[in-house]
Amino acid sequence: MKSKLDARKLLSEYGNVLVLLLLCAFISIVTLEEQSPRSTAAANRLAEKIAQASPKGANVIVLVRSGKGQQEFADKLKDALTNAGLHVPDSIVGTPRDARIALEKQTATIAAIAADNHMATFCADQLPNLGKAITALNKTTVHQPRKHKWPNFLKKENLLNVLKQISIVAIIAIGMTMVIITAGIDLSVGSLIAFSGVITAVSIQHLAGGGDPTTGHLLLGSAAGILVCAIIGMGTGSLVTLFNIPAFIVTLGVMFIAKGLAFIFSESAPIPVSNEGFAWLGRGSDLMGLPNSVVLMLLLYVIAHVIMAHTSIGRYIYAVGGNPEAARLSGVPVKWVLVFVYTLCGLLAGLGGVMEASLHITGDPKSGTLVELQVIAAVVVGGTSLAGGQGKIFGTLVGALIIGVIRNGMNLTGVEAHMQSVVYGVVILIAVMVDQLKNRSAKTGA
Amino acid sequence: MAEPAQPPLLQMRGISKAFPGVQALSEVDLTLHAGEVLALLGENGAGKSTLIKILGGAHPHDEGAIEIEGHQALLNNPLNSQAAGIGIIYQEFNLVAGLTARENIFLGQEPSRVCFIPRSQEEEQARALFARIGVEIDPNALCGELTVAQQQVVEIAKALSQEARIIVMDEPTAALTPREVEGLLKVIGELRAQGIGIIYISHRLDEIDEIADRVTILRDGSHVATRDKSKLQRDEMIELMVGRSLEKEFPFHECQPGNVRLAVKNLSRSSKVRNVSFELRAGEIVGLTGLVGAGRTETARLIFGADKKESGTVELDGKPIGATSPRDAINCGICLLTEDRKSQGLVLGQTVQENFGLPNLKQFTQTGLIDRAKESDAFAKFVNQIPIKVTSHKQPARTLSGGNQQKVVLAKWLQRNAEVIIFDEPTRGIDVGAKYEIYQLIHQLADEGKAILMISSELPEILGMSDRILVMNEGRITGEITDVSSATQEEIMKLATQREEIAA
Structure with a gap:
């Protein structure tokens, strides 16, 4: 009985983690593909195999199809073969046509060809004919790295890419989670992304005064963008609390205002930042190969978790969302709590705007469109109740991951954009339905 | 009065209902005849509301049978109950403020979902209903603009339009002026004459005396007695309602009042709280009572800073505290245990x-x-x-x-x-056993020298717990009883209903 109860509780609290894992498993299976290995280890293994089959000092040609990372692989192969005591007279990276031309020029006897999977197919096709015409290729054998299957989804660079893609939405979703836990909503964050990006870019260019901006200028400009958004958030919170206007309406208004201002300040054109250093946050990866934006995201999530779970303000946020009157009568400064969450949400949206601008090294008034909905979706899918009072910060991260993974999976399998939109909608509806069922069982199960 | 030969209009037998942790009703019987007014009496928490919610189909009952005119009735949802001819007028009306009286009466009974609503016909029917009740109301007036008494009549008309033969009224006079109460009693007499059975719930024994034919009394969820009104004296009625000797119900407490801790002077807020002044001493339990809406809770909220006071001062240990929010009050050592814990x-x-x-x-x-x-x-x-x-x-x-x-x-x-503790209805919705524990706790706190204000509508509780009693009516303190041991419920009720004399 007890263990059954615990299992149910576990499922309801970590249900979305399970969903995420199932999704990852599913997408992994769907994107399972034969990989042509290009690692140094694979090159060494291939060289060893050829060395065993050929006499010392024999001629081996490297044939690799042109493409991203292929030149490196050809070089690795060449080094490995040389180290194995073989002679590499020629190394070709190119199209099958390049390969044919190169092979036709050979005069010395070629013992073997070290090819990647693509070229190996070409050789299997063409070598019998070529061998008849060219004596050097008479006894040539073709070797290729052993093939293996691995999901495209689970490749390191793909996974990092998923994290990088969700980082902006996930960071803003921290603030949104807090707002939604107080039973509010903030529709302005998408516009604040654009506004913050524009303010940042304008400030940087202004500070630099026509010259190239220094790192100091970049930092000051970014701070300006973030600060302005925090102030706007504070204004939103004040309107919500002082005038008792529903957050939906206030933030809808702010959404239009911020969007309009972004276009006005930028004169409707993207503003480039003429210092590549600005891309550090959006494109750089300094810590153990992790993108900086991802490191920042993880850091902020840890901080936000500590705030929500272990500090007074966190407790207050839950209490205000759960029962504002009881909270007020218990001495909770309800209005300050509300102003705080909207300010923080604005601040994080400002940070998101700087990240977006950094990614493109441009402050673009068109950026951030509809991002507020992605942010809200991440929060809701993460299990935070729109009715307020309930929700977990890490749940939101999982929610953002679920949406990011679904998008990535659909991109990998070539689902077209409009269909992707349909899938997002379905996912959100399912998440909300699960949330409702959970609430119902929590109430009746009590 | 001879028993009629035909089966009674409504017969409830052995009705039981349990909520998690509370047995709200156990084997309650109730009989209502056509053309009579049955008063349903009992203290708060005696089970009256639960019983009428069962009648209204809002709660299913666990055990027992309900018969209407001798036929088994299944009242498992509000629609069934309506169809069975039961109209319930709750304290909180179910009217849409933005619709007219006519529209409210016929809401949900439109002849067809697609047809135009036959407005003139409805208007005529509404007028006829009001005429039947004997009250003149414009069918086209917006309900939000009607007085409480008029809204009540609209509710009654709505019940009649649905051919209700049983009308239940839950504390219908709680928010009415004396003249409006008179009008309502007249309406009830009119309905009775038309053969409608009425279940009337009220704490005001005067009204019961005036209107009821028979009385059914509940206590702690059980049926205690059903008598003809003519054979029941008022003292007996109260005794049956309260049921137990007060000494047993409340722990013993000896009051040793110390210095004045809290002094409230001329506290006012609109018409809810008018010029309220009193003092609380250390170690003293002061009971604050009055009818619903007398301004007790409002006074407590002003002291606690939960609402904004318009004038007056609150002093703690002789120093004025300008509590403008609960946070301030809490920091000064004042706390409030609200009436409604859940909300x-x-x-x-x-x-x-x-x-x-x-x-x-x-x-x-x-x-x-x-x-x-x-x-x-x-x-x-x-x-x-x-x-x-x-x-x-x-x-x-x-x-x-x-x-x-x-x-x-x-x-x-x-x-x-907390040094000053305000309890607002501390035992509402709490089991008898747990009540005693709460009482003990309150005494213990007083013995520790805390100043305690206890708001309660339950007169036995007020009499049994307080060292001093304050009574409010219409936002004013209308009386103070210092000698609690010889005070009676009637004395309190008199103070609680004492109105301003209107100069003729």
């Missing part, structure tokens, strides 16, 4: 420990982080001391019984070292 006292979705910690987080916070172990230890102390029945400190507050919820609220204030 105002607790954050139901949070754990009991989190609720306990809410006003006390400063004490448990170190370098910005909440020390949960410390919080848990502090709470454990109260769980043992009070004691509070919880399965774990992480239990959601929602899942506790009423008594234990009240104790959690109390614990959070005690941790806060």
Whole structure:
């Protein structure tokens, strides 16, 4: 009985983690593909195999199809073969046509060809004919790295890419989670992304005064963008609390205002930042190969978790969302709590705007469109109740991951954009339905 | 009065209903004949509301049978109940303020969903209904613009339009002026003459005397007695309602009042609270009573800073405190245990420990982080001391019984070292057994020198617990009883209904 109860509780609290894992498993299976290995280890293994089959000092040609990372692989192969005591007279990276031309020029006897999977197919096709015409290729054998299957989804660079893609939405979703836990909503964050990006870019260019901006200028400009958004958030919170206007309406208004201002300040054109250093946050990866934006995201999530779970303000946020009157009568400064969450949400949206601008090294008034909905979706899918009072910060991260993974999976399998939109909608509806069922069982199960 | 030959209009037999932790009704019988007014009496929590909610189809009953004119009736939802000819007029009306009287009467009975609504026909019917009741109301007036008494008539007309033969009125006069009460009693007489059976719930014994034919009395969810009104004296009626001797119900307490802790002077807010002044001494329990809407809760909220006062001062130990928010009041050592724990006292979705910690987080916070172990230890102390029945400190507050919820609220204030404690209906919705424990706790607090204001509508509770009694009516304090041992409920009721004399 007890263990059954615990299992149910576990499922309801970590249900979305399970969903995420199932999704990852599913997408992994769907994107399972034969990989042509290009690692140094694979090159060494291939060289060893050829060395065993050929006499010392024999001629081996490297044939690799042109493409991203292929030149490196050809070089690795060449080094490995040389180290194995073989002679590499020629190394070709190119199209099958390049390969044919190169092979036709050979005069010395070629013992073997070290090819990647693509070229190996070409050789299997063409070598019998070529061998008849060219004596050097008479006894040539073709070797290729052993093939293996691995999901495209689970490749390191793909996974990092998923994290990088969700980082902006996930960071803003921290603030949104807090707002939604107080039973509010903030529709302005998408516009604040654009506004913050524009303010940042304008400030940087202004500070630099026509010259190239220094790192100091970049930092000051970014701070300006973030600060302005925090102030706007504070204004939103004040309107919500002082005038008792529903957050939906206030933030809808702010959404239009911020969007309009972004276009006005930028004169409707993207503003480039003429210092590549600005891309550090959006494109750089300094810590153990992790993108900086991802490191920042993880850091902020840890901080936000500590705030929500272990500090007074966190407790207050839950209490205000759960029962504002009881909270007020218990001495909770309800209005300050509300102003705080909207300010923080604005601040994080400002940070998101700087990240977006950094990614493109441009402050673009068109950026951030509809991002507020992605942010809200991440929060809701993460299990935070729109009715307020309930929700977990890490749940939101999982929610953002679920949406990011679904998008990535659909991109990998070539689902077209409009269909992707349909899938997002379905996912959100399912998440909300699960949330409702959970609430119902929590109430009746009590 | 001879029993009619035909079966009674309504017969409820052996009705039982349990809520989690509370047996609200056990084997209650009720009989209502056509053309009579049956008064349903009982203290708060006696089960009257539950019984009429069963009649209205809002709660299913666990056991028992309901017959209407001798036929078994299944009242498992409000629509069935309506179809069975039962019209219930709750204290909170079910009217849409933005619709007219006519539209409200016929709401949900439109002849067809697609047809145009035959407006003139409806208007005529509405006028006929009002004429039948004997009151003139414009069918096209917006309900939001009608007086409370007029809205009540609209509710009655709505019930009649649905061919109700049984009309239940729950405290219909609570918010009416004396003249309006007179009008309502006339309406009830009219309905009775038309053969409608009326179940009338009221605390006002004067009205019962005037209108009721028979009286059914409930106590602690059980049927105590059903008598003809003519054979029942008022004293007996109260005795049957209260049922037990007061000495047994309340623990003994000897009051040793100390210095004046709280002094309230000329507190006012619109017409709800008018010029209220009183003092609370250390170690004293002051009972504050009055009818519903007399301004008791409002007074407490003003002292606590939950509402904004328009004038007046609140002094603690001789120093004025300008509490403009509960936070200020709490910091001064004043706390309020609200009447409605679920909507105002607790954050139901949070754990009991989190609720306990809410006003006390400063004490448990170190370098910005909440020390949960410390919080848990502090709470454990109260769980043992009070004691509070919880399965774990992480239990959601929602899942506790009423008594234990009240104790959690109390614990959070005690941790806060509250000096002036205001209890608003501390035992409402709480079992008899748990009530005694709460009473003991209140005494204990008084013995520790805390000043206590206890608001209650239950006169036995007021008489049994208070060292001094204040009575309010229409926002004023209309009386003070210092010699509680010889005070009676009637004396209190007299003060509670004492109105301003209107100059002729």
